[in-house]
Amino acid sequence: MCSLVQKYNVAGPRYTSYPTVPYWDTDQFSLQAWKEQLAQSFKDSNSKEGISLYIHLPFCESLCTFCGCHKRITKRHELELPYIQTLLEEWQLYHEILGERPRIAALHLGGGTPTFFSPSSLDRLLQGLFIRAEKTPDFDGSFEGHPNNTQREHLELFFAHGFKRVSFGVQDYNETVQKAIHRMQSFDQVKAVSDQAWEIGYTSVSHDLIYGLPLQSVSHMEDSIQKTLSISPQRISLYSYAHVPWIKGNGQRGFQDEDLPSPSLKRAQYETAKTQLLAAGYIEIGMDHFALPSDTLAIASKSGALHRNFMGYTHQHSRVLIGLGMSSISDCWGAFAQNEKNLEAYTHLVQQGILPAFRGHILTDQDLRLRTHISDLMCHFETQWTEDFEELPTILAALEPMAADALLRVHSNRIEITDKGRPFVRNVCMAFDARLQAKAPKKTLFSMTI
Ligand SMILES: C[S@@+](CC[C@H](N)C(=O)[O-])C[C@H]1O[C@@H](n2cnc3c(N)ncnc32)[C@H](O)[C@@H]1O
């Protein structure tokens, strides 16, 4: 495994979309084209599967120095209501494009820290959203809670609005690691909020853990997993630490590069955690996720119904994902659009009645073809085709070394990633990424694949 890690540990995308954001053809994008594509996809899907909604709540009181999310560090809670007002105005702008009352199948609130906002501010947001929409019968509502500031009132408020899932950021329980990433939080606190969620009636509590953090060792990982197992969350996201300081400025510079574990040590952390989780009855899902067999994600993974979008893995598929809030990305399968990443620029555009998207991409026929293969590989570790396609010879040639290393098997109309090859799924997808193959990035854009 060690030499394979050395061989394949390159900078590569995490494929929450194809084409990946740095490869969007922004010159071909216009707000008008985005609105037309969105309206068409919405018309085709609203009455069937409904739409997904993502809302970005960017504020955090304190900076965690590992964090790769779009956030604004502040203690000024007076920002809450104006931001919510802007979100609702943006939702109104979408309404005018959609023309028909949206049916919301999935709603996820992420950040930043949604629980930075008071329960009453969040209530105002949710009331405002649902005045103009309805929930599908199997509505899936979820939010990200910071264990240090999630109050019982937050959990009750979301539950009253039909939310049944919550994910808590844990990362690692070791104090040395917590100090290095500037995020002190106790096991007791995480256990208390998880227990409260279950008492209230949540059916899925998820914990986010990260491997590859500064000063983290295999035994820290082992201990964090042991502690996590004693709480038994339904889902565990075991993320590979994405060290991307060139994108996030100083945010990740709370430690030295030499404090980071080597690629092989990082891989050993993942393998140790995986062994513990499988032994405890969790099922490995896609890349970096685990769930108990009764969880919707595990059921979807087993039945082949798993999907992946900008929110990560989902058990439901909606052609339309609308992202509200600064930096959010929307996706209507044939096109992507991303909102302004700067809070003031985002607010300014919405206040002028303009959709706040500053860039996007309209997918070509080739993009749509490759997107399906990459999504299948990320979700099911295999992909197939009914007839040969233009890019196939180049893809097969790029996959040859991985097939020789037994990371995958190539059949006449199918590619299957082996158990040994699963850690290298991003590398396999890169062979399908025609845009990346055509033009290697001039500077580092992505985190390392392992
Ligand atoms: C928006 S944050 C979580 C919500 C809340 N702000 C909190 O910290 O608890 C979502 C998750 O992204 C993951 N994450 C953030 N930065 C990351 C990075 N650089 N590499 C890997 N995972 C990261 C963390 O596991 C984090 O819990």
Ligand code: SF4
């Ligand atoms: S990990 Fe969460 S709380 Fe920490 S800076 Fe990132 S978004 Fe904010």
